[in-house]
Amino acid sequence: MNVRQIFGSLACGAVLLTGVAACSDKSPEKAETSKSGTSDKANGGTDTAAAPADLLKLGVEQGQAGNFDEAKATFDKVVAAESNNKFAWFNLGFIAQSRNQADEAISNYDKALAADATYKPALYNKAIVLESKEPTTSMDIYRKVVSIDNKSSTAYLRLGLLLSQSGDDAAARDAFKAAIRLDKKLTSSVPAKYRAVPAASSSARTGR
Structure with missing residues (x-):
């Protein structure tokens, strides 16, 4: 799966994820937009009956297209359906971190880690938030x-x-x-x- 990196430099794991752990040592200085995020769903439309896996994919498409408000709403639907979905909690943490909302980011990463204590992307990004x-x-x-x-x-x-x-x-x-x-x-x-x-x-x- 090709997951675009849209967080700060050296942010291993700081990418929107659909269901696989990702970790890269290289990351651009600013967000990139998705070349494929032009569908109605990617531009804000959601299917409330969609399975969590489909919603995760949609949320990533929305985030890659720069529609973080829509992406957050989609990931919120995922965790409403699956409270222990580490990928959705990670993505919510990523969005909060990218907006400099440190406390919210940590809370969301902690929820991802409650589901999987060894989930490296959430650990790594939480460490970045806590550095200062x-x-x-x-x-x-x-x-x-x-x-x-x-x-x-x-x-x-x-x-x-x-x-x-x-x-x-x-x-x-x-x-x-x-x-x-x-x-x-x-x-x-x-x-x-x-x-x-x-x-x-x-x-x-x-x-x-």
Whole structure:
């Protein structure tokens, strides 16, 4: 399934989902619109008798088309029918997060996590919301993310940045090392003092 990414940079998991976990290390700086979101349903019409799976798909189409109000209404219908639908709660959290409604976003992510405590997209996005207000909790969540998926390079990167801010340079260095090992393109996002010195340069200095 092709799911467009419509949240901020390095937001792994921050996409509208229809029913599969998604996680990407790359994300554009601003929203993209869906090329296929031109149907009557995608532009606001809903089928109140539709199955939750169909409503999820419709809500994603609406969100990709930039119709977040309609998408929210559609996802609300999903959770009214299935109170433990983690995908709908995640999408509601995503919409709130994209609108800078932090408390609502966290509440919705928590409901997704109540249905599946290891649901990585909700964990990751919740950690992002908490970075500035509760950095210690955010770090704990990033640690949980990488324990679930040890290839989550951007979780390691964001964990490293928080560890650096807390003054734990040794742990930050380890986190950055893991991020770069998994994705060398993240090197430029790592503070310069944590980047490894190239072996050639080190040998040259030793030779002198």
